[in-house]
Amino acid sequence: MAWFAKRLLGILLVLLEIMFLIFIMLRVIPGDPASVLLNEHVSPAAIEKLTVSMGLDKSLSEQFIDYLKDALRGDFGLSYYLHKNVGELIYEAFPYTARLACMAAVFAWSFGIVSGIVSVMYHDRILDYLFRGLSLLGISVPIFMVAMFLQYLIYYRLGMLPLNFNGSFVSLLLPAVALGWDSAGSVARITRSQLMEQMGEPYIDTAKAKGLYFSRAVLRHALRNAILPVITVMALQLSGMLSGAVITESIFGVPGIGRLALTAIQTRDMPLLQGTVLFSAFLIAVGNLLADLINSILDPRRGLK
Amino acid sequence: MNNIKSLIKNRSVFIPAAIIIFIVLLAIIAPFVTGYDETGQNLLSRLMPPGNGHIFGTDELGRDVFTRMLYGTRVSLSIALIPTLAALAAGTLLGIIAAYFGGWQDFLIMRMADIMLSIPGMLLAMVVLYTFGGSLLSVYIAIVLIEWGSIARVVNETSSVILENDYVLAAKSMGVRGVMIVLRHILPNLVPTLIVLFTINIPSSILSESALSFLGIGIQPPKVSLGLMAGASKEFLFQMPWLSLAPAGMIMLLSLSFNFLGDALRELLDPKRREV
Amino acid sequence: MSRDILLEIKNLTVSVKKDGKDFPIVKGVDIEVPRGKIVGIVGESGCGKSMTAKSINGILPRAARITGGSIIWHDKNGEERDLSSLSEKKLRTICGSEISMVFQEPMTSLNPMMRIGKQVEEVLLIHGLAKSKAEAKEKVIKMLDEVGIAEPELRYNSFPHELSGGMRQRVIIAMAVIAEPKLLIADEPTTALDVTIEAQILKLIRKMCEIHSMSVIIITHNMGVVSKICDDAYVMYMGRIMEHSTTERLFRRPVHPYTRGLLSSIPRIGEDKEYLETIPGNIPEIDKEIRGCEFCLRCSDDIQSCFFEKPEEKEIEEGHFVRCHSVEVLRGGSKVL
Numbered sequence: 001m002a003w004f005a006k007r008l009l010g011i012l013l014v015l016l017e018i019m020f021l022i023f024i025m026l027r028v029i030p031g032d033p034a035s036v037l038l039n040e041h042v043s044p045a046a047i048e049k050l051t052v053s054m055g056l057d058k059s060l061s062e063q064f065i066d067y068l069k070d071a072l073r074g075d076f077g078l079s080y081y082l083h084k085n086v087g088e089l090i091y092e093a094f095p096y097t098a099r100l101a102c103m104a105a106v107f108a109w110s111f112g113i114v115s116g117i118v119s120v121m122y123h124d125r126i127l128d129y130l131f132r133g134l135s136l137l138g139i140s141v142p143i144f145m146v147a148m149f150l151q152y153l154i155y156y157r158l159g160m161l162p163l164n165f166n167g168s169f170v171s172l173l174l175p176a177v178a179l180g181w182d183s184a185g186s187v188a189r190i191t192r193s194q195l196m197e198q199m200g201e202p203y204i205d206t207a208k209a210k211g212l213y214f215s216r217a218v219l220r221h222a223l224r225n226a227i228l229p230v231i232t233v234m235a236l237q238l239s240g241m242l243s244g245a246v247i248t249e250s251i252f253g254v255p256g257i258g259r260l261a262l263t264a265i266q267t268r269d270m271p272l273l274q275g276t277v278l279f280s281a282f283l284i285a286v287g288n289l290l291a292d293l294i295n296s297i298l299d300p301r302r303g304l305k
Numbered sequence: 306m307n308n309i310k311s312l313i314k315n316r317s318v319f320i321p322a323a324i325i326i327f328i329v330l331l332a333i334i335a336p337f338v339t340g341y342d343e344t345g346q347n348l349l350s351r352l353m354p355p356g357n358g359h360i361f362g363t364d365e366l367g368r369d370v371f372t373r374m375l376y377g378t379r380v381s382l383s384i385a386l387i388p389t390l391a392a393l394a395a396g397t398l399l400g401i402i403a404a405y406f407g408g409w410q411d412f413l414i415m416r417m418a419d420i421m422l423s424i425p426g427m428l429l430a431m432v433v434l435y436t437f438g439g440s441l442l443s444v445y446i447a448i449v450l451i452e453w454g455s456i457a458r459v460v461n462e463t464s465s466v467i468l469e470n471d472y473v474l475a476a477k478s479m480g481v482r483g484v485m486i487v488l489r490h491i492l493p494n495l496v497p498t499l500i501v502l503f504t505i506n507i508p509s510s511i512l513s514e515s516a517l518s519f520l521g522i523g524i525q526p527p528k529v530s531l532g533l534m535a536g537a538s539k540e541f542l543f544q545m546p547w548l549s550l551a552p553a554g555m556i557m558l559l560s561l562s563f564n565f566l567g568d569a570l571r572e573l574l575d576p577k578r579r580e581v
Numbered sequence: 582m583s584r585d586i587l588l589e590i591k592n593l594t595v596s597v598k599k600d601g602k603d604f605p606i607v608k609g610v611d612i613e614v615p616r617g618k619i620v621g622i623v624g625e626s627g628c629g630k631s632m633t634a635k636s637i638n639g640i641l642p643r644a645a646r647i648t649g650g651s652i653i654w655h656d657k658n659g660e661e662r663d664l665s666s667l668s669e670k671k672l673r674t675i676c677g678s679e680i681s682m683v684f685q686e687p688m689t690s691l692n693p694m695m696r697i698g699k700q701v702e703e704v705l706l707i708h709g710l711a712k713s714k715a716e717a718k719e720k721v722i723k724m725l726d727e728v729g730i731a732e733p734e735l736r737y738n739s740f741p742h743e744l745s746g747g748m749r750q751r752v753i754i755a756m757a758v759i760a761e762p763k764l765l766i767a768d769e770p771t772t773a774l775d776v777t778i779e780a781q782i783l784k785l786i787r788k789m790c791e792i793h794s795m796s797v798i799i800i801t802h803n804m805g806v807v808s809k810i811c812d813d814a815y816v817m818y819m820g821r822i823m824e825h826s827t828t829e830r831l832f833r834r835p836v837h838p839y840t841r842g843l844l845s846s847i848p849r850i851g852e853d854k855e856y857l858e859t860i861p862g863n864i865p866e867i868d869k870e871i872r873g874c875e876f877c878l879r880c881s882d883d884i885q886s887c888f889f890e891k892p893e894e895k896e897i898e899e900g901h902f903v904r905c906h907s908v909e910v911l912r913g914g915s916k917v918l
Binding site (some may be wrong): 137141151265276277 | 358398418420423424425427428429431432433434436508512515516519520521522532535536539542545546549550553554556557560561562565568
């Protein structure tokens, strides 16, 4: 319990630091944000009014303290462009991103782990080369290329799945594959390399000397030891995908967190960008915590540290 | 010497290296390859299909796509080199400083790295681009910021281990100065790690730039970039798929070659993965 | 031969691939393992003794493979099988049930993520030696008790990291013995352990060998281990058996200069020597071609032919074989042992 409390405190601290860092980084901008935001041909009075309403007339430290106070109350500011509370916007967008991320994760992990295992079982044979090539392709192809290729082939040529997201399950299939593509590749690679490393461990010789076939030695003995680092990577991937798949969401028109972030930068919407960054950092921290938790449950050598 | 010979003989090193060298040469001599200008518009020959002297046709402003791809490749290659090396240098320096001094330097630097690593790379880049606007330089900065943290972390761990070695302690006890310890003992032992990190980061730098430019928030026209080209032509995807898929394919070819090369080098450099 | 042989290694050659070329690391080795006896293979690290052992149950590392010879397994009913040409599947049914193995590193030879009881039990389950899980568990606990693990019911649920090195080696021995195999291969079973534990483990192996009437092959670099428990001893150098005989004869009258070197590098209490004797030089790299006797470069009594000709194996007294050019010279009486 003490461990858990300490970790939660750690997360809060990191979030606070990130808040500060992003706050500073976003305000290094040369020029006056209010005038950038409004058109050049607006009267100075209007700029003045906006500056005051945005709290930009105060000093930076005062601004940060205000921001912090509001944030503690759950208020992350008003989006300049969408004129809505940032927290609310994220709350509305998150379910879409979550559905997409979960589907992508299921695709990526099942493909990744299975192909990693197959690669090791058929080491240096055709299947190994095939899956290794595929996983290398997975991490080498730009996501937008996968997305566009899928749209061209599956939607346009074969007419099988919807082009854009329309709220239905099937319309999330293409985006999920596009988003999960590189994760599948990296899971496959790390599964394979971890398994290969474990296969060189003496306990595998013990298992074989006991009379286990190679494949059972892989599944019963090596996999158990290899899976821990894979889980850490998977947790990071999931939190990464949950914090917004900017490209996938923008290509397939999924109204999720990634789209929100893109809108924020396109419309120079500082509170919105701040909010999405903070939210994604929160998810990453939770993902890390989760990975540690699972690892210490699964690994008998590790207590909760 | 023997190592270099066996490197060249090794097919898994040679093939990707040859492809990369070929692409680099093509990018260097780009102006002489096609005879077109990367920005030269020709409104009479807009959106032409491949053929007729245009290998990948022309775009909506009548510019030769292949020529523009070669110039875009220059950008990708500069991305592969400049910010990646800068991140490597920054991460190595900070990682070593943290490991060598320990104490508050260690705390401050590694804390900074942790914070950077807990923001998804894409969003960190977006914060940078929001602040500095979309340009080649801000993409460089964004990539350095994304990558230095994990490099610093690895370098810090590795050099902490090296510093614990008896021969380093012996050198210290004999009064060898810090800079000498770093130069003599730490850096040479870090070289394989650094090469591995470099090869991992090259393709991810290339992919980061292409993604940002694809979204229209990275490199801005009239500058050319492969990602930008793919993004700008996405409305013609169904009628003229090559307009976006050809530049995207070039990015893939580059990062695939670098990944292949990196894998092969890693296999050769990592003593643990070498088999009897 | 009147002796009852269990395993016969005939002219075994094992090669390692390096830079695309095959280099022999075990060169035409002949070893006989009689039923119920303990056979020691002794030599410096890298001499091929481990590879010889690992080729018996087919767990050679990836780069190594058997390139010649045979490993004949004699069944009770007189049937002969060549283990080196069995399929992986057939070999695995023999491994664990008829041939088992104890490894050098008790720290890493157990799966760190699995309870030790389950790991021992696995042997029974794979080979169908228990009718139910309950019966298997009972057998495991009995076996753990037999190898000297206190509170076996409790230890059944322990993970390897919760045990000391000596305890883990006992678990591995339990695992190796539980299926009542005919042959136990122990690859440097005590190298990683303290000297006090070493004696206990050797005693345990001897005891297990007697109780379960097993044959044992012990791989070691330690002449002390050989003298303590082996019936027969094979001295190996660079992939070749240089001398072999019963342990008693070998220690009474070591003939090969290498054997003598190994014996004189054992420190003895009460001996007044300034230095501990060593064998000069190192083992040459495997990819170095040696025309003459493998040992000629480090040998103290080399004669001309050592550099150009490989010595044949000669029987110098009954059951005592030596591979050395200087044997004739010795027999001729020009040198006194």
